[in-house]
Amino acid sequence: MPEVNELESAFECTMCGNCCLGSGGIIMSPSDQKRLADHLGMLVEEMLEGYSLDLNGKPCVRTKEDGYCVFYLEGKGCGVHPGRPDICRAWPFFRGNLIDESSWEMVQDYCPGINPKAGHAEFVRQGKQYLRDNNLLRGDKNMDPNALIVDVD
Ligand code: SF4
Ligand code: SF4
Secondary structure, X not given: OXXXXXXXXXXOOOOOOHHHEOXXXXXOOHHHHHHHHHHHOOOHHHHHHHHEEEEOOEEEEOEXXXXXXXXXEOOOEEOOXXXXXXXXXXXXXXXXXXXXXXXXXXXXXXXXXXXXXXXXXXXXXXXXXXXXXXXXXXXXXXXXXXXXXXXXX
16 A cells, blocks of 8 residues: 555656547537637537547547547647547546546556555545536536546535
8 A cells, every 4th residue: 555645746647648549438528529629720510520420429539540539649749738628638537536446546557647656535636626626527417428427525
């Protein structure tokens, strides 16, 4: 059991790019679609036509042949950073990693930015604060990604 240091940062992104690899995970809510379209200087319909796929009735960001998100720039990271969807803003503070310590432990292999020394309780505390501060808490099970539906007391 690592020693817990309350001043330890629970997460610092290393820009490894792992979370931009893989398909089907980046579902865009209507507000995501508008923000991304505005960032790209397009109409929402044009953005969806060019950069999304339908996933069970919900639009999600397309991937390239190499498996990375269509907006991922090798060596540079996200090419639409100010306009990126909420899912990308919230990671790794997803519901599963907040409510389940074993998920938090397992996901450290995938996301090297998570600091195991901070401990899960501190990850939860900092994560909820981050989600609150960045207006990333969602509650509509029909519209919002489950990963963003987090109880915050
Ligand atoms: S997987 Fe984690 S450390 Fe790597 S780019 Fe994504 S958030 Fe950053
Ligand atoms: S939108 Fe940006 S942060 Fe999100 S998966 Fe694509 S490249 Fe990564």
